[in-house]
Amino acid sequence: MIWLINLSGLALMALIVWWFWLSGAGKARRATHGAVDIIVDDGVYEPAVIESNAGEPLSLRFERRDASPCAEQVVFHGLDVSEYLPVGETTTVTLTPEQPGTYRFTCQMNMYQGKLIVH
């Protein structure tokens, strides 16, 4: 019994490490016609992974449904872009990433997390 509980505790820890850090994140959605609709609700961007090509203009239409102030702003790290997202509205963020790479986009405090993969 003691061993069982200890083992399941350790297994749980391994599962946490694997799930949050080692296994891949959500499915990527490729930008179609340079535009993607992203829903901001319940602590996640949906979809959270966007793919696009370098040098192509990209419109990300963020629809913020979550009224909590956490979702208020979306910040694209490394692209010098940030935008306020009024509740209940769809806000279009237009950007043209010039350099290939992976750019994180998050809310101000990193609770909402997304990735923009530029090929």
Add this chain to the structure above:
Amino acid sequence: MRTHHLPIQGATCQGCANKIRTALGAVPGADDIQVDLAEQQVTVHGDAEPEALSRALAESGYGAEPAEEPAEQPQPEPAAGDGESAGGDIQLSITGATCASCVRSIETALGGVPGVRDASMNLADHSARVSGQAAPRDLIRAVESAGYGASVIDDPRRADQEREEREQAHYRQLLRHTGYGLGVGAPLMLWGLLGGSMTVQPGTWSQAAWLAVGLITLAVLALPGRPFFVGAWKALRHHNANMDTLIALGTGTAWLYSMVVVLAPGLVPEAARHVYFEASAMIIGLISLGLALEVRARGKTSAAVKRLLDLRAKTARVLRDGGEQDIPVEQVVAGDRVRVRPGEKIAVDGEVEEGSSRLDESMLTGEPMPVAKGPGDSVAAGTLNEGGTLIYRATRVGADTALARIIELVKKAQGTKPPIGRLADQVSAVFVPTIMLIAVAAALVWFNVGPQPPFSHMMVAATTVLIIACPCALGLATPMSVMVGVGKAAEYGILIRQGEALQTAADLDTVVLDKTGTITEGRPALTRVLAADGGTEDEILTLAASLEAGSEHPLAQAIMTAAEERGLSPRPVSDFQALNGKGVSARLDGATLRLGNRRWLEQEGVTLALDDQAADLSKDAATPLFLARDDRVIGVLGVADRIKTDAAEAIRRLRERGLRVIMITGDIQASADAIARQAGVDEVLAEVLPEDKAREVKRLQQDGARVAMVGDGINDAPALAQADVGFAIGTGTDVAIESAAITLMSGSLHGVADAMAISQATLGNIKQNLFGAFVYNSLGVPVAAGLLYPFTGWLLSPVIAGAAMSLSSVTVVSNANRLRFFKPNKADRRTADGSNES
């Protein structure tokens, strides 16, 4: 009976699914329709024709054919729209739209109406704006055929109101959740504190009573606690974890454990049959309270941007087709003539054509004095007309106005982070899973080496760790302060381009000031008039003005302005001649008049006078202009680029901050020294070619100085870029000066000292927040895990952890809000007083 699979696209919610079901249901023979939102596919059973189904699907706006997704693509202008002027925008109120993809199908439907140039829908206020020449009834019909309802509305301001109401509603909802959580949790906690039994005796009334309490607590978790659980679940599916995860896990664990105790007490040793329903309910209540307070406090942190947004005028009185009409400001186009009456705001950027007035530009430049405006002067959107009526021609409208660009810049800067915040970023990115690991590890330690009963101790330690950890405080620490700091700076007419500049500007030791346009006005003005042989100053000035009336030289402008100010009118002259680099000559009343430099008049054989006084003028950095009638000098006019009235005071402030102030100029040493004396700088770098300014800055940096360069942003761009922080000194509306990290919209040098004071205050605030958040988490988590137990026997209650957690993020936001009351001038005065006393 056949089965058809049809691809759909853009359907993201149940509302869309219903629309699709309705659309396909209308097709004869479609019996059973299943919409799979995840796979973006609809399955139809029945005998319907596939073509009919595809058509119905396409009409619903969710068809997957490429033709169905033109909303974001640049559409060719419909023929009807070609060559037509912008018709009035039509605002429609839309009903039945519930999600982003409804927006798309409505926009597609509206875009298909002939004459529509552009259609955009706003889901927030359920409105759509259509521009072009279409008739409203055609638009309404198009929306209705797409499956929604529409009517025309007139008031574009409703959106703002509704948004505010929605935010208020969220706040009230959080307060209600607090009420439910605490309403259930507090009596239970009180019962425990007053000595009531919190344990379950199997087979007695207490088991049934606790079961009832457990179900009530479940209601608390399921209703007010719902957002946390939904958020946690969604994040989990994305391999992500956030604050919701911690709260859901913490409250969920406490509730599950308690339910096991209630339902199957046999599984748990007798001493561990304690229930923790009160903890679950209290935590939900306390966290909701924390969030509500945070919503309130955060509303204030973005006050600066809201204030700027409020500066935008709603309408403009445009002179068109011989009449005047009030139109929404969005419809003003460049070239329109706009009338602004006293007390009204300037609607768009423009140039005055008629009238004269004073404008209060303080909201943009921070400059408190109203500025006189007359024909030819530029006016900026958002400034307030205090005096008479003006008619101006619109030059920049919409997103091009200075105000719009300022708002854009401030918003952008508020989203950037100074390097000091990066550590917190890295920590918060891995924070939640780490806390989960600590919680499990703590539970295992309690299980193996902890006192009896192990199960309840495990549960308490794990729950408390999950609840007390606060990623919010850590994540909020930097951005909240940056937001308030950048906003505060904007209030003083200081635009900070990057959060990084806040950190650098707080830590400077040398300021290099360009002379022309930075310390001085940048345009020459008449400083003195000397008359020889019993003439009067006014006579000399009148003659000089008569000579210069035809010249466009900056020195001539200075004389003309001075003559105008004294009410002197120039007289007409003949045979006007301008000699480059020498002066001007003309004939008046039969005599030859010459105005120019000493050397030229000497060459012309003129007898000089007033030579000593003229030399004195040179010492004060003024240029003496000699006026000669025929072959005699009759007067001397001193023209100088005067130092700004508040430059000396601002430089004194900079020196009091402990900065070394250096003036840099291309002028010769003597006149540079004269200005330097008046301005009170520490050092002078004279005779520096414009292209060498950057090198001088670099030289200072190599000597270990942290250098701010203050210049005009155009000629000084390389030096501004080379400096640790470049300050571009603007003139009201030049906001987008790329070469500088900081733009001062007013011409005053006080902006430099203000910017440094605000940066220091902001950086200090960030440090307090980060320190607080790190200390809170790194003390709170070990204590919650039970680190103090072996020494003192203390084990934190999950309820205390919930209170501490919600307090911590509110504290961070409130501390950032303190910055709003910071006054840069006052802070300096305090340092000044302090240094006097010591």
